[in-house]
Structure formats: C-alpha cells, structure tokens
Amino acid sequence: xxxxxxxxxxxxxxRLGGIGRYSLHLTEALAQLCAAHGxxxxxxxxxxxxxDSIPELYHIFSALIPRQQIQxxxxxxxxxxxxxxxxxxxxxxxxxxEHYIQRLAPDIIHIASLIEGLSDNVVSSVDALPSKAGLERxxxxxxxxxxxVDKERYLQxxxxxxxxxxxxxxxxxxxxxxxxxxxxxxxxxxVLGIAPDRIINIAAGVDPxxxxxxxxxEQAAQLRQRYGLNxxxxxxxxxxxxxxxxxxxxxxxxxxxxPLLNQYQLVIVGNGWEGIYNxxxxxATRAGLNRKQVIFTGRITDADLLALYNLTDVFVFPSLSExxxxxxxxxxxxxIPTIASNTTSIPEVVGRDDALFDxxxxxxxxxxxxxxxxxxxFRNELREHGLIQSRQFxxxxxxxxxxxxxxxxxxxxxxxxxxxxxxxxxxxxxTLRQMCKDNQVGTAExxxxxxxxxxxxxxLINCSPSIPRIGWITTWNTRCGIxxxxxxxxxxxxxxxxxxxxxxxxxxxPDESNVVRCWHIGRDDLRSLAEQIHLQGITTLVIQFNYxxxxxxxxxxxxxxMIATGRRVFITLHATTDTVEKQLSQLSEPLxxxxxxxxxxxxxxxxxxxxGLNQRTQLFPHGVPDIPITPxxxxxxxxxxxxxxxxxxxxxxxLFELIEVCQILITQYKLDIHLLMINAEYPVDxxxxxxxxxxxxxxxxxxxxxxxxxxDFLDDAVSLGWLHDAxxxxxxxxxxxxxxxxAVRMGLAAQRPVVVTPLTIFDDVNSVVxxxxxxxxxxxxxxIAELNGRLRHPDVALQTIQAAAKQWxxxxxxxxxxxxxxxxxxxxx
Numbered sequence: 001x002x003x004x005x006x007x008x009x010x011x012x013x014x015r016l017g018g019i020g021r022y023s024l025h026l027t028e029a030l031a032q033l034c035a036a037h038g039x040x041x042x043x044x045x046x047x048x049x050x051x052d053s054i055p056e057l058y059h060i061f062s063a064l065i066p067r068q069q070i071q072x073x074x075x076x077x078x079x080x081x082x083x084x085x086x087x088x089x090x091x092x093x094x095x096x097x098e099h100y101i102q103r104l105a106p107d108i109i110h111i112a113s114l115i116e117g118l119s120d121n122v123v124s125s126v127d128a129l130p131s132k133a134g135l136e137r138x139x140x141x142x143x144x145x146x147x148x149v150d151k152e153r154y155l156q157x158x159x160x161x162x163x164x165x166x167x168x169x170x171x172x173x174x175x176x177x178x179x180x181x182x183x184x185x186x187x188x189x190x191v192l193g194i195a196p197d198r199i200i201n202i203a204a205g206v207d208p209x210x211x212x213x214x215x216x217x218e219q220a221a222q223l224r225q226r227y228g229l230n231x232x233x234x235x236x237x238x239x240x241x242x243x244x245x246x247x248x249x250x251x252x253x254x255x256x257x258x259p260l261l262n263q264y265q266l267v268i269v270g271n272g273w274e275g276i277y278n279x280x281x282x283x284a285t286r287a288g289l290n291r292k293q294v295i296f297t298g299r300i301t302d303a304d305l306l307a308l309y310n311l312t313d314v315f316v317f318p319s320l321s322e323x324x325x326x327x328x329x330x331x332x333x334x335x336i337p338t339i340a341s342n343t344t345s346i347p348e349v350v351g352r353d354d355a356l357f358d359x360x361x362x363x364x365x366x367x368x369x370x371x372x373x374x375x376x377x378f379r380n381e382l383r384e385h386g387l388i389q390s391r392q393f394x395x396x397x398x399x400x401x402x403x404x405x406x407x408x409x410x411x412x413x414x415x416x417x418x419x420x421x422x423x424x425x426x427x428x429x430x431t432l433r434q435m436c437k438d439n440q441v442g443t444a445e446x447x448x449x450x451x452x453x454x455x456x457x458x459x460l461i462n463c464s465p466s467i468p469r470i471g472w473i474t475t476w477n478t479r480c481g482i483x484x485x486x487x488x489x490x491x492x493x494x495x496x497x498x499x500x501x502x503x504x505x506x507x508x509x510p511d512e513s514n515v516v517r518c519w520h521i522g523r524d525d526l527r528s529l530a531e532q533i534h535l536q537g538i539t540t541l542v543i544q545f546n547y548x549x550x551x552x553x554x555x556x557x558x559x560x561x562m563i564a565t566g567r568r569v570f571i572t573l574h575a576t577t578d579t580v581e582k583q584l585s586q587l588s589e590p591l592x593x594x595x596x597x598x599x600x601x602x603x604x605x606x607x608x609x610x611x612g613l614n615q616r617t618q619l620f621p622h623g624v625p626d627i628p629i630t631p632x633x634x635x636x637x638x639x640x641x642x643x644x645x646x647x648x649x650x651x652x653x654x655l656f657e658l659i660e661v662c663q664i665l666i667t668q669y670k671l672d673i674h675l676l677m678i679n680a681e682y683p684v685d686x687x688x689x690x691x692x693x694x695x696x697x698x699x700x701x702x703x704x705x706x707x708x709x710x711x712d713f714l715d716d717a718v719s720l721g722w723l724h725d726a727x728x729x730x731x732x733x734x735x736x737x738x739x740x741x742x743a744v745r746m747g748l749a750a751q752r753p754v755v756v757t758p759l760t761i762f763d764d765v766n767s768v769v770x771x772x773x774x775x776x777x778x779x780x781x782x783x784i785a786e787l788n789g790r791l792r793h794p795d796v797a798l799q800t801i802q803a804a805a806k807q808w809x810x811x812x813x814x815x816x817x818x819x820x821x822x823x824x825x826x827x828x829x
Contacts, residue, residue, distance in 0.1 A: 001410055002041045003034065004106035009113035010057060011050040012120035016271050016299065017239050018326045019143060022180065023112035024060070025207060026141075029399035031064035040403070043104065043463075044070045048564065049077040049121035058563075058593050067595060068463040068539075072564035073100040074455040076448040077121050081163050088439045090117065092432060092449055094128035099428035100456040102134065103421060108406045111140045111174075115167040118160065126170040129431060133416035136175040139409055142199065143180055144323030144344075145187045146243065153242055168192075176409045178202050178402050180324045183345035200405045204324050205395030209302075212335035212387070213310045223307050227297045232264040234369070235312040235336075237305070237327045240272045243320040245341075245359050247283045250294055252318075252365035254287035260373055261293060264313065271299035309334040314372045314379070317341060318359045325349050329393055332386030337379040339368045351389040355382055421461075428453065458534040460566035468568075468826045469498065469537050473529065474544035475521075476501035477509040479683050479713045481648070481742050482544050482574055488623055491818025493827060498536050500529055502549075508713060523551045526558040533562070540825055543571040547579055547737070552586050559590035570825065572598040572620070576607040577737035585611045592616060596824075600740030603760045620821070621764060623814035624745045625716050632721040636708060640674040641788055644726035644752075646719065647743035649679040649687050649711060654732030654757065655694060657777050661732070663701045664781040671788055675707045678722050680714065716746070723750035728787060731756045732772070732780050740764055748809050753802065755787060768805040770798075 009015065009023040027044065034040040042065055046054055054072065061070060075093035079086050101109060116122040126138050147154035147164055155161040171177070172192055177199040179185035185201040188194040215223075224230065234253065238244040246268060253266045266289075268280075277296050284294045300308070309315070315331035317340035325346045331338045332350075340346050342356035350356060358364040372379055419427070432453070436446050472490065475483040476499050490497055499515040502524075511517070516536070519529040533541065541562055562569050571594050578584060584591070588611045591597055597613060598620040599605060608617045636642055645658055655677065662675040677694075681687050691711050698707050710722065723729055729747035731754070741761050747754040748768065755770040756762040757780070762769065772783035790798055 001039065001107040001407065002043060002105065003030070003108045003110060003406060004043045004045060004101060004104055005030070006101075006109065006111045006124065007044050007057070008047050008050070008116060008122045008124065011047060011053040012113075012116055012122045014113055014116060014120075015053060018324070019113050022143070022204060022324070022326060023141070025205060025395045026202075026398055026402065027112065028060070028064060029205065029395035030403060031061060033396070033399050033403055035064065037403075042069065043106075045101065045104075046070065046072045046564075047121065047123065048072045048074045049079070051560075054564075055589050055592060066463065066568075067563065067593065068460070068566040068568050071104070071459050071463075071566045073097055073459070074452045075123055076445065076452050079117065079121050079123055080119050081117055082119050082159060084159070088435075088441065089445070090123065091128070091439075092435055092441075093123040094125035095428060095431050095435065096449070096452050096456065097123050098125060098127075098129040098131075098134065099424065099453065100459065102129065102131065102419070102424045102428075103457065103459065103461060105418065105461055107137065107410050109134070109138045110178075110402075110406065111138065113143070114140045114171055114174075115164065117167075118163050124167070124170070126173045129428060131419070133413055133418065135173060136413045136416070137410065138174045139176040139178060139406060140171055140174045141180065142171070142177040142184050142188050142323075144184050144321070145191050146321050146323070148191060149187075150243075150321070175413070176200075176405060178405065180204055181345035182348055184323045200401060202398045202401040202405070203393060204326060204329065205393050205398050206326075206329045206333045206390055207395075209306055210309065210330045210333040210390075213306070215307050215310050219307060220311060223304060223311070226304075227267070227300075227308075228292065228295055229265060229267065229311075230292075231262075233308070233312045233314075234264050234266050234373070235269065235308065235315050235331070236267070236317065237269040237331075238317075238319065239270050240276045244270075245318040245320050246280055248359065248362050248365060249316065249318045250280060250284050250289065251287050252362045252369060253294075254284065254289050255362070255366045256370060256373070260370070261289075264373065265293055265295055267295045267297065267308070267312075269297045269300055269305065269308070272296060306334075309336055312336050314339065314369065316365075316369060316372075317346065318357075318365055319343075319346065320359050322346050329390055333390035335383050335387050337372055337382035338386050339372050339382070349393075352382070352385050354378075355385075425457070455561075458530075458561075458565050460539060463539070463566045465539055467828060468539045470496070470540045470542065470825055470827060471498045471500055471533055471536065471538040472542045472544070473500045473519075474542075475549070476504075476515055477507040477511055478504055479508050479648075479680060482546060482549075483508075484716070485574075485622065485742055486544055488625055488814035489818050489821055491815055491822070493818065493822045496822075496827065497542075498538060500532060521549055523554075525551070525554045530558060530561060533567075534565075538567065540568040541570065542825065543569065544574065545571055546574045547582050552582050556587055556590055559587070559594070563590065563593045568826070569594045570596050570598065573604060573608075573739065574600070575737050575739055576604045577739075579737075584608070588613060601760070601764050603763065604739045621812060621817070622740050622742050622745055623817040624749045624809045624812045625720075626749075626809075626813035626815050627717050627720070629720040629724050629750070630715070630717040632718060632725070634722070634725050636674050636676065636725070640672050641728070642674050642676055642726045643784060644676040644678060644723050644729045644747075645731070646678045646723055646729060646746055647680075647731070647741075648682040649691050649694070650682055651686065651690065652734045652736050653679075654734045654775070654780070655679060655690070656697060657734065657775075657780060658730065658732050659694060659697050659701070659703070659707065660777045661781045661784065662703060662706060664777065665785060665788075666703075666706065669781070669785045669788075671785065673706070673788075675703070676722065676726055677707065677709045678714070678719055679709070679711060681711045719746060720750050723747060723752060726750070726752050727791060728752070728784065729754045730780075730784065731762070732775070733757050733759055733761060734775055735759070736761055744769065745812070748805055751806070751809075753787075753791060753798070754805070755783065765808075768801060768808045770801065 014020040034042040079090040341359035357368040474486040
C-alpha cells in the first residue's frame, strides 16, 4: 500500500505548536512501521511555497525513508486566505495539489492537518478535483472542534469564519478521520455527524527524549541565568491562544501565601509576542506580582525545554479546551508532578481525578496548586502516577492504530478503478481551464498555473524502479580532466548511462548516441538540462562539480528541484577550495540533501566538515587508467637522464619552474639531463599564452636541444608511451585549488618513479611517490639531483616505494572503481 502523507503542518506556523509536533511524531512512527512491515511505502509531500522548512524535514526523515520519497509540489502563490486577493489562486492551487497527488497513484492519502492556510501559504482540500476513489482514500487527522463549539470567541471575523467552514466541509467529505483523543472522536460523531466507523481514536504518544534526567549543575546554572530563574519553578508550556488561560493561572499563582511566592517563580513557555506579554504583565501587576515572579521565556529550544521540565517542581496546565494536551504527557514522562484542567480531553490524558481543577475558577486552580507545592506525599504520588500513565501513550501505539485504520479504509476502496495518468491530466487541465475562465484569470497568472502543473508532472511516480535510469552531468569528449575522469569511471557501463554534457563546438572525440548536449558552462540557468532529465526519465543523477562549471544560484535551484521531484542525486566535488565569488557554503543546503557527496581527499572532508556536510561525505578516489601502453619513437638521445612532466599546461603547475630547474641541473650540477614535457594545451587562452612563454624561456636558456615540448592532446595510451621512457616523472606544482591530481596517476600508470612537491593535493598518493624538499626552484633542483644518484643505484627505500606503487596501481584501476561506482548508484550488473 502506498501511503501519501501531506505534511504541510510541519511547514506552516503549526510546526511551532502542538499540531506540528503531533504530525511530525506520528509520521515518524508511521515511517518506522512501514519500514518494519515491508509491504507499505510511505511518501511525504511538501509545499515549495514554504522552502525554509524543507531541509530540516529531509534531515529528520533521512534515516526512516529513502530521501527520494519526500517530494515537493509546486503551486502559484501567495495563497494565504487572510488576503481576499488570494482566494481565486487558493482554489486553483487546491486543484493543482490534488492533481499532483493523483499522479503519485496513492492507495491512501493522509492529511496531517486540514484546517490550515488562513495566514500561511498552505493548500489543503478534499475533492477539489472530484474523484470517488480520492474521497474514500483520504484520511484526515481531527485535532478538535474548538472554534466550532466556541463560535463567539473564534469565528467573529467573516474571513476566518468562511475559511473555517470551508475546511470543515472538506473534513466531513473525507473517507475517514484519525481523532487524537476519545473526546475529539466523540465531538466528531456528535457535532459533525460522522459515522462511528469512519472515525477512530488513535490517541498520541510522547517522544522518548522526555524522561527523568539529572541536569548537571553547570547546565542548570546556565539555563537559569538565560531565563532569569532564581527559585523553584512552576511551569506552563503553551501557545497564547485565548483558551490557554494564562491570566487566570497568574491570578491563582498570586494568591499563594507569601512564603511560597518567595520560593517559587511562575514560568510560562511559548511563542508569544510583546503585546501579549505586556497584557499579562499587567494582570500580574494588578494581582500583586512583580516581573521576577512571572517569567515569559518565549519559544525555547527542545534541549532547553527538556532540561527545564526536569528542573520543574510542579507542572500546571490550566487550558480551557484541548483536543489532547501534549505538554501534559511530556511533563508526566519527565516525572514532574502534574496538575491540570478537568475539561475536554485533558482528564483522559492525566488519568487521575485528584490532579484536576476547574480552569474557570481561580480559587480551584489556586487550591490544587497550593496542595501540589506543599503536600510532599501528594507530589510524590503525582510523580509516580505520571511516569506510569505516560508509558501507556507511545507514538508506536498511535501509529499502529492509524495504520490499521488506513489499511481498512483502503480495503473498502479496492473496487474503484484507478484512472490513467492521461485521464488524470486531462481532468485537471479541463478543470483548471474552466476555473481560470470563470474567475477571469489574466494571461500572466494562467502561465504561472500552467508552469506549476508542468513542474509537478516532472515528479517521479516510481522513485525506486527495478532498473534505474542514471544520468551523468559532466564535461564529455573534451580536453578536460573531468571529462577524462568521467569516461574512465563510466567504464563498462558507459552505454547504460545518459550523459548530459555542455555544448561544445569542437569535441575532442565524436559523441556517442547516449550523449545529450543541453547546457552551457558558466552562467547557464540549467532549465534546459532539467527538462532533458525529465524527458529522458532519469531517476538517478551523478554530477561532476568544479567551481567554474556552474552558476551557483542556478545550481542551488537545480539541485533542489532534482531532489524534490524524487530523484537520487550524487555529486563529486573535484575541488573544495573556495574563490572570492563562489563558496561551497552557498550550496550547503541542497548539498546536505544529496544522497552522497564524493570527494577525493581527507582535506576535502575537512573543508566540508566546516560547513556541516560531514554526514553526506564519502571518500572516492581518482582511479588509474588500466590501459595498454603504446610505445613511441622518442627523439631523445640515449644515455640522458630523462625527467618528464605531464598534464595540461596551466598556471601553478610549476612548469616554468621546471624549465629553470633544467638549466640549474645542467649548469650547476653538471648533469646530463633531458626535460620531456607532455603538457597539452588546454582550450583556454591562458594555456596558449603560457606555452608561448615557455618556448621563449627554453630559447633564452638555449635549451632547445635539452627540452622536448609536446602540447598536442594525446590519447592516454600514447601519453603513457612517452612517460614510460622517462627515468623520473616530476609534478612540481606550486599551488592549486584541486582536491586530488589525476595527472599524477598517469605517472604512476606509466610504471616509472614519480616525484612531487609537498602539497596536500598529493596526500592520497604519498605512500607510493617520492617527495621533493620544497616548491622553490632551488629545492626542486636539489631534490632531483639527489634522486639522480639514488635512481642509478636504487636503495631499499626506493625499491619498497616502487613495489608499493605497482600494487597501488592495480588496486586503483578504473575498471574496478567503475564497477563499484555503478553498484553504489544502484545499477544492476
């Protein structure tokens, strides 16, 4: 059974209160049950008009369900209905959302909170896009009917009233309701006329974090200082809705005897605002209390809340009306003596009559509070009872009851035939066209509607296909290190991938049939790339990243879209050294949502740890081309000590320094050496300019007979043939933003001794290469001169390094790595 959970309640303002927490914990428990059951797929949908909340939800659910099963629908906004200008757009958004859900082919739809969207960009509905099966398969959480029962207090504003009644009508149309308490269930039956078999009490649970804890003295002192606490604590946690009854609690607290008032502070936790605080401070002042006796903490972190519970002497909950009253359960689970109102659902949570009071009667609140603070025996009984009572309420139990009800509800609908995707699309388009016409929606708005529908159609229905379609975003068939890396790493499965390459007027090799050129390097907005990925049906993406390849803003948006539409995303970072204009921290949020971030070195891991990406980072090395060496006819006179360099002719590679070193080795060290520079021209202007300057330097030092400069882009097998004739292959890099060197691996593949400058780019090959004493010309010359003597008569250390290099080359062959990579992506061998 595929269960689609609309979790916008964890994106809107509700996420800060009881509804958001209830929705989150129930969905977490449902996800755990589905994973354990093995026959149900849980999919979560979110709203992209509230993007700031999405990364946290990805993080929370990352260990429970595959990331690609959290998908994001798009609707035109704004749609908050406290603005009448948004009403037409909100109705259209309801149709778009239901079209999106129908395309996901759900067996059951669970809406975590339906009565939303008055002041947030939430879109919720039942039967906005009529479907008999859709009606019956929609199940909604019923929290309470407080606004309906207390119309005079809550439904005086016409906008609020209209919004509430519309949502209430939708609630009544739903196939089933999950009530959070027996009180709420009975309200649904008595007030709404819901048939008893369509509504079930699933109760609630308490997060296992809420438990008795000993708070270290230092932590307790910091907490007390942070919130101005210097005495015993009487705690109340709630929102500042009218029914929360803070004013009567303050008045009841003020009537305690002076010794108790001197001993305790009333601490009220909740996301209030300056106006309500001032109003309640006035209540306190009139009752004879000062600002040190009543503390408003505002919203606090979960960690502080847990610590505060465990420092509390008595928890009091004077709410007038509750669908459940989750803070009561949390306090009892922490072993805190708890007293509460005797109204609505609260008694079934507390489970003890003598712990209750009349919340409308100040003297009743005061009497019970006085008893709890002064009667130690009563307080201990409350503590022990609370621990036992709270253990009866678990999210697993609530989720189990919910899953049983969802399964039964689905069983009632199995006779409904499922519409095809084409039928769903036609029905939605026809409905939307008529709505736009009836409401005289302008051309620009109509285009926005069409764009939102088109975006939603890109979401994957099957997030885990038996045969994944894997796409690579990379340079390809160009004179580029990443292009070569990609070619080798695709390996034997090259034709099984779809290659999404940038436009290239003159590729170095002809493109294969599976190559799609659809983006520009640099400042492309990547929209054409996204469209091609959708058209090709790609389910898994591999992205080869370097700073110069992408505009960071566009890449940010692109990554979010790919992940939101249900695609798995893997990215390889070929560099992690920030530039002035581009920093990886600008991409930290979408990178945190990727399935994995592959890097080449420990240095890369360290850089990513700095921006909080360590959990997604995995080391994956550069490989070694395991290809035959093509012999070449060398023009170099025999008998000379041949020093070779290899790689693209680019800045910071130390190639000018190496020419100067050649001069020093000949003139000062009197060595018979020859410099073989296999350094291809890179297709940028600076490379050609550097080659021209190198030729001038060679001529200046009269080294034309001592330097062979090869700047053509050679086949790797030919390059290996040149390098194999060298006595020593040198990489005299000066500085670089690269994470790891592919060029040095070619040197190792040539089966010749390799020497490098002491830079972090070579850290991953340190055990199998020789190291120069420094990066200066004198240090490089000295190091090579010493090696000249050692290599003529190899010592044990040199022989050990050479033997280790041979084994390292075998272990890091690209054919082996390519197969591992294919399997890591979910490819089938």
